[in-house]
Every structure is written in structure tokens, then in C-alpha cells.
Amino acid sequence: MRRGGEDPRPGLATDDALRAITDTFRSVSAGDFESRVPPIGDTETAIATRTAVNGLLDRVDAFVREAGAASAAAAEGRFYRRFLTTGLQGAFRSSAEQVNQSLDAMSRNAARISQADLARLSLADELESAVLTVSEQVATAATQMGASANGLASFARGAISDAERGLETVTSLRAASDQIRDAVDLINQVASQTRLLALNATIEAARAGSAGKGFAVVASEVKTLANETTSSSEEIMGQVSTVQQAAADAVGVLEGVSRSFREISDLIDGIAVAVDGGAAAGTTGLSQLAEVLRAEVSRFVATIRSS
Amino acid sequence: MRATEVRPTGVERTFGENEMIVTKTDQRGVITYANDLFLQISALREDEAIGRPHNVIRHPDMPRAVFKLLWDVLAERREIFAYVLNLAADGAHYWVLAHVTPSYDGAGRVVGYHSNRRRPAPAAITAVSDLYARLRTAEARAASPRDAVQAGWQALGNELRERGQEYDELVWSLTNGSAR
Structure with missing residues (x-):
């Protein structure tokens, strides 16, 4: 106013x-x-x-x-x-x-x-839980695989050493066969010598006339014996050859088995390195990878939650 | 100069939807500018208003806690909205929705306060009257003026906690609510 x-x-x-x-x-x-x-x-x-x-x-x-x-x-x-x-x-x-x-x-x-934030946070939760589950399962599987690989590796080592022992056995069998062949050669020489002696004895018995008649029978028996000996020796030589052929085949098979198991062993080592990581090669094993994945995702999820 | 004690006559005065009561004060709350509507509705001459503390229009029914809140908020350089009952020099009263803001100089220093007052909606006045009556009851039970402010402040805090609102949220819920 x-x-x-x-x-x-x-x-x-x-x-x-x-x-x-x-x-x-x-x-x-x-x-x-x-x-x-x-x-x-x-x-x-x-x-x-x-x-x-x-x-x-x-x-x-x-x-x-x-x-x-x-x-x-x-x-x-x-x-x-x-x-x-x-x-x-x-x-x-x-x-x-x-x-x-x-x-x-x-x-x-x-x-x-703010709704999108909520959705993002819930996605982060789901991702984290999924990755946790996966990494736990991978870690468990890696542990099992590691144990299996160790079992397989020791089995393969056992098989290789069995094969090597078999090779040794077969090799010694061949050596034994060679000795038998030498022995049979010696017997053959003896038989041949004996046959010659029996021939000379027969000639001398004939010259002695009726006085040498009995001796001629003995000389003939000796000759027959020498012939039988030679024939048996040939049979033995045939058997020895068969044994040696079989031994050579066995060596080939055992060497093949040994080679195969060495390859298997290398493959198993590869699996073990993949699972456990190779300290020397500096590679990361499956279980460590799972842990790295989990840590990375945790970091990612933390970033998502805080932004 | 007006008498120190003005007795409320119970006469209510209102103003138009498109009108605004405007005053400016210095930092202590001394009136430095008043628009014509302020003078008219407060029944004051310009020379009676300028230089007087703003509580020249304080109505005895206003809880002390509301003014404490007002000055606390302004001290933090924030704006405040408050429903205020004012007393004119002739004993009439009028309700306003006051919006008080600090005024800054070019360097960002507070040089005073500015109050724009709008006509409140009747529904908001009813709600606020009830709230203020409860605060005054709490203040009246106190032994000293200092205790009264404290008691009213506590009562206001309790009311707001019950509603889960800050004071300005309460004011805006009444303002927006009555506008729609």
C-alpha cells in the first residue's frame, strides 16, 4: 500500500x-x-x-x-x-x-x-556363476585326465619293458640255436669220419678173408650208424632253422610292439603336458587355464559391477 | 514503525495464481528489496519493510524448527522450498510456498538471499497445517526457546523418517500432488 x-x-x-x-x-x-x-x-x-x-x-x-x-x-x-x-x-x-x-x-x-544397470549386473552374476561352474568342471576333468594319463604312462612303460625282456629272451634263444648248429656240425664231421673209418675197416676185413668176416659185419653196422647220425643231424638242422626263423619273426613283432608303445607313451606325455602344463616348455596346463579364465572373468565382472 | 507485537486477527489473505511475492535480503536476513505484492499483502510501506529483519512477518503458529531447517539448508548454499504461514502488519495472515535461494556475486560468494513466494494449493496448506500443529505442540512442551527448537526439530525428523522423505521431497510431493 x-x-x-x-x-x-x-x-x-x-x-x-x-x-x-x-x-x-x-x-x-x-x-x-x-x-x-x-x-x-x-x-x-x-x-x-x-x-x-x-x-x-x-x-x-x-x-x-x-x-x-x-x-x-x-x-x-x-x-x-x-x-x-x-x-x-x-x-x-x-x-x-x-x-x-x-x-x-x-x-x-x-x-x-538404471534398469539397464540392473540387467547388466544380473548378466554379470550369471556370467560369473557360469564361468565358475565351467572352470570347476574343467579343473575336475583336468585332475581326472592327469590321473588317467599317469596311469596310461606307467602302463605303457610296463609294456615297453615287457617287450624288451621278450626281445632279450628271443635273442638268447637264437644264440642257443647257433650253439646247437655248431654242435650238429661237429656231430656231422664225426659221422663223416666214422663212415670213412667204416669203409677202411670193410676193405681190411675183406683182405683178411674168412677171418675178417665177423669184423665186416661190425664195420657195416658202424657205417649204418654213421648214416643214421647224418640223417638225424640234417633233421635237427632243419628244426633249428625253423626255430631261428620263428625267433627272427618274434624279434620283428616285439620291436614293432615296443615302437608302438613308445609312440603311445609320447602321446600320453603330450596329454599330461596339456593337462598339467610343462614347466620346462613354459606352457600352461588346462587346470591353470581354467583358473586364468576364472580370474579374468572375475576381473571383468568386477569392472562391470563398478562401472 | 510497526508495533513489535501484532495480534493475528484470523483474517486470511490470498493472492493470484499468476502473482509472485518477491523479497531479497542481505546475508543476515535484513530485507533489501520487496516487490509491490509483498508490501500490499503484508500491509507494510516500503520504508517500513526495507532494513527490517525478515521475521517482521513471522506468524506465531510457525514452528521454529522450519526456520532452523531453512537457515541450515541456506548455510549449505542450497535452495529450499517451504510452506510458510506469514503475518501481515494488520494481523491478517497468508500462506505461501516459499522458494529461498542464495544470491551470489561474480566471484561465487553469497551476497544475500532471494525469496520467491507462490500461492500454495489448498490441499497442500491443509496437510502442512496439520504437520506444523504437531511440531508446535512438541515445541510448546519445551522449557526454553532453545529446547523448543530442539524438540520441534526432533518431531520434524520423526515425521520425515516415518514418511521416508526429506523435507524438500515432502514439499514437492505436496506441490506436485496438488498440481496434478
């Missing part, structure tokens, strides 16, 4: 009034919203002018404060703090409503993002 009669201050000259308004506008234009037009006189026009000018500045001030505060609140996620449109009219109000529509859109986006 302005009671001009109680304040006999005379109205300012028009120039002074305009200067006061100009000063205020300059300050506000420069961003100083604290500035308002001071009293510029008591005439009805002066009061109305000041009220209108300050009223405009108050609206602009309110709009600026609302715009700043509403967007700051939205940035903090306080979407309930809207641009308060009460008290604003016309373009002020429609702009404010536009800001509120933008805030609504931001709020919806924020909700969508």
Missing part, C-alpha cells in the same frame, strides 16, 4: 528516473540480478513504471533461478524437483513447461539406464 501523501518527496525529474532505470537494466543485463529500480518518484506513472520494471526483473530472476536449480536437481537425480511454473505466464510459462518435459524425458532415461 503506497501512501504517497505521507511521503512528500517530490517526483524525480524524468531524466533522473530514466537514468535510474537504465542503470538497473545495465546491471541486470550484466547478470547482476540483485539490482532493482529504486524509488523514482511518487507520481502514479513513476510508481507504475517502477512496479512494472521490477516486476519484469523479478520474473526473469525467478525464471533464471528455477532453470538453474531444476537442471542441477535433475543432474543429481532429484527429478521430483521440477521447474515451478506457478507465478509464470505466457512464454515464461511455456518455456518452463518445456523444461519440465525435458526433465520428464531425463527422468525416463535415468529409469531406463
Whole structure:
């Protein structure tokens, strides 16, 4: 309630009034919203002018404060703090409503993002649990495979040493056969010698006439014996040859078996390296790989959760 | 100058949906600018308002805790919205939805406070009146003014905890709720 009669201050000259308004506008234009037009006189026009000018500045001030505060609140996620449109009219109000529509859109986006965050976290949980399961299963399988490979390797070593023992046995059999052949050769020579002696004895018995008759019978018996000996020796030689052929075949088979088991043993070593890792080769085994995978996924999941 | 004690007459004054009551104060709360609507509704002349502390329009039914909250929030350089019951110099009263913000100079220092007051919705006034009555009851039981602020503050804290809201969330739920 302005009671001009109680304040006999005379109205300012028009120039002074305009200067006061100009000063205020300059300050506000420069961003100083604290500035308002001071009293510029008591005439009805002066009061109305000041009220209108300050009223405009108050609206602009309110709009600026609302715009700043509403967007700051939205940035903090306080979407309930809207641009308060009460008290604003016309373009002020429609702009404010536009800001509120933008805030609504931001709020919806924020909700969508937080939903996506939840989905991402749940994906991370699922990934982690799946990888944990897989890596545990891989570790278990690796342990079993390692144990099997060790078993196979020792079985293969046993088989190789059995084959080598068999080879030794067969080799000694061949040596024994050679000795038998030597012995039979000697017997043949003896038999041949005996046959010659029997021939000489027969001749001498014939020259002795009837006195040598009995001796001739003995000489003939000896000759028959020598012939039988030679024939038996040939039979033995045939048997020995058969044995030697069989031994040679057995050596070939046993060498083949031994070679095969060495190859198997190499393959098993390869499996063992794949499973347990080779310290010398610096390679990583299956169970370590599973552990690396688990650690990597844990790191990945932690990053996903914290971002 | 107005008398120190104004007795409320129970007469309610209102203002238009498109109007705003505006005041500016310095850092201590001394009025440095008041718009014509403030003067008119508070029944004050400009020379009576300028230079006076803002509590010149404090109504005895306002809980002390709300003003404590207001100054606490402003001290943190934050804005505050509050439903406030004011007392005009002639004993009439008027409800406002006050929005108080710090004003900064070019260097970012607080140079004062700015208050825009809008007409509150009747439903919001009803809800806030009930809340404030409960706070005042708590304050009235206290032995000293200092204890009263504490008691009101505790009662306000309890009310907000029950609702699971901050004060500004409460104000906005009433404001947005009545706007829709």
C-alpha cells in the first residue's frame, strides 16, 4: 500500500528516473540480478513504471533461478524437483513447461539406464556363476585326465619293458640255436669220419678173408650208424632253422610292439603336458587355464559391477 | 514503525495464481528489496519493510524448527522450498510456498538471499497445517526457546523418517500432488 501523501518527496525529474532505470537494466543485463529500480518518484506513472520494471526483473530472476536449480536437481537425480511454473505466464510459462518435459524425458532415461544397470549386473552374476561352474568342471576333468594319463604312462612303460625282456629272451634263444648248429656240425664231421673209418675197416676185413668176416659185419653196422647220425643231424638242422626263423619273426613283432608303445607313451606325455602344463616348455596346463579364465572373468565382472 | 507485537486477527489473505511475492535480503536476513505484492499483502510501506529483519512477518503458529531447517539448508548454499504461514502488519495472515535461494556475486560468494513466494494449493496448506500443529505442540512442551527448537526439530525428523522423505521431497510431493 503506497501512501504517497505521507511521503512528500517530490517526483524525480524524468531524466533522473530514466537514468535510474537504465542503470538497473545495465546491471541486470550484466547478470547482476540483485539490482532493482529504486524509488523514482511518487507520481502514479513513476510508481507504475517502477512496479512494472521490477516486476519484469523479478520474473526473469525467478525464471533464471528455477532453470538453474531444476537442471542441477535433475543432474543429481532429484527429478521430483521440477521447474515451478506457478507465478509464470505466457512464454515464461511455456518455456518452463518445456523444461519440465525435458526433465520428464531425463527422468525416463535415468529409469531406463538404471534398469539397464540392473540387467547388466544380473548378466554379470550369471556370467560369473557360469564361468565358475565351467572352470570347476574343467579343473575336475583336468585332475581326472592327469590321473588317467599317469596311469596310461606307467602302463605303457610296463609294456615297453615287457617287450624288451621278450626281445632279450628271443635273442638268447637264437644264440642257443647257433650253439646247437655248431654242435650238429661237429656231430656231422664225426659221422663223416666214422663212415670213412667204416669203409677202411670193410676193405681190411675183406683182405683178411674168412677171418675178417665177423669184423665186416661190425664195420657195416658202424657205417649204418654213421648214416643214421647224418640223417638225424640234417633233421635237427632243419628244426633249428625253423626255430631261428620263428625267433627272427618274434624279434620283428616285439620291436614293432615296443615302437608302438613308445609312440603311445609320447602321446600320453603330450596329454599330461596339456593337462598339467610343462614347466620346462613354459606352457600352461588346462587346470591353470581354467583358473586364468576364472580370474579374468572375475576381473571383468568386477569392472562391470563398478562401472 | 510497526508495533513489535501484532495480534493475528484470523483474517486470511490470498493472492493470484499468476502473482509472485518477491523479497531479497542481505546475508543476515535484513530485507533489501520487496516487490509491490509483498508490501500490499503484508500491509507494510516500503520504508517500513526495507532494513527490517525478515521475521517482521513471522506468524506465531510457525514452528521454529522450519526456520532452523531453512537457515541450515541456506548455510549449505542450497535452495529450499517451504510452506510458510506469514503475518501481515494488520494481523491478517497468508500462506505461501516459499522458494529461498542464495544470491551470489561474480566471484561465487553469497551476497544475500532471494525469496520467491507462490500461492500454495489448498490441499497442500491443509496437510502442512496439520504437520506444523504437531511440531508446535512438541515445541510448546519445551522449557526454553532453545529446547523448543530442539524438540520441534526432533518431531520434524520423526515425521520425515516415518514418511521416508526429506523435507524438500515432502514439499514437492505436496506441490506436485496438488498440481496434478
